[in-house]
Amino acid sequence: MNPPAKSRALWRALIGGAAAAAALSAPLAQAQNAGAYPTKPIRLVIPFAPGGSTDILGRLLAQKMGENMQATVVVDNKPGANGTIGCDLVAKAPPDGYTVILGDVGCMSMAPGLYTRLPYDPLRDFAPVSLVGRSPLVLTVGENSPLRSLADLTAAAQAAPGKLNYPSSGTGGPNHLGAELYAMQAKVKVSHIPYKGSAPSVVSLVAGETDFGFLTAVTIASQLNAGKVRALAVAHTERLPSMPNVPTMTEAGLKGFTADAWFLAAVPVGTPQPIVDRLYAEIAKALPAPEVKAKLDSVGVLPSGLDPQASAKFLRTEVDKWRGVIKTAGITLD
Known part of the structure; x- marks a missing residue:
């Protein structure tokens, strides 16, 4: 036997109210979590073996950010497949700000043109935090x-x-x-x-x-x-x-020619914006530190520190640029 129309209407109203309350509480919970962030160690994934440019820069950032945030930032090297293994790991990590990738020009902008079955999409699966530097x-x-x-x-x-x-x-x-x-x-x-x-x-x-x-x-x-x-x-x-x-x-003599081995910090898409902004602020604070700048100068890295919006625009431009070069040259890694 079906319930009366008034009962059905009341039930729908209750369900709708609960859904609306849940929708309103989600951003509030994210904001509260962001306010307390970080409450546990942050993992900075370096998608290459120790000793290279990305690793050197990542360890500098991890140390300085940890000091400034009074938190632990752990470097986790995940090399393999031109950096795509580490990038894929972070793309599939929880979007809570505790897993960060320091990707490079290869795994973040060249890979989409090189692999037809890339397991992640840099433009879809990441929220850029900052273009940290260029080499x-x-x-x-x-x-x-x-x-x-x-x-x-x-x-x-x-x-x-x-x-x-x-x-x-x-x-x-x-x-x-x-x-x-x-x-x-x-x-x-x-x-x-x-x-x-x-x-x-x-x-x-x-x-x-x-x-x-x-x-x-x-x-x-x-x-x-x-x-x-x-x-x-x-x-x-x-x-x-x-x-x-x-x-x-x-x-x-070759006007407009640029080719950088750059480094981009990013988090999984869906990470609360206050956490993205906090991470960006900490990177921007770390880069001008005398000991960081001196080390970057010595290895030929130009600090950048672009904000999240500018970094996202930069990434789109680089993906398009290198996809065109790869297509014209007929290069594939599949």
């Missing part, structure tokens, strides 16, 4: 190379299409795609030689096995100081403090 690629040659400038490289590449070669730390990484972007913009043809890691790439230039490379400042630092390699140009809009005499690519 511009540096056009580098060995000490015995006859190439003395960007103009020399382009002229040599035009004279012998496909003869000049460049190393990378692996197919699909910043060194590889940075060189492909150069080839496209300079309208030349060059050959790619992938190595297993950054160190062998530098060794190949020193030994004369490769002709030029787009490598990060931290990668070439020791060999550059020893005079074993030469830096011809920096792929950024400004010169590096650690290389004040090395021109930008625009200054050297």
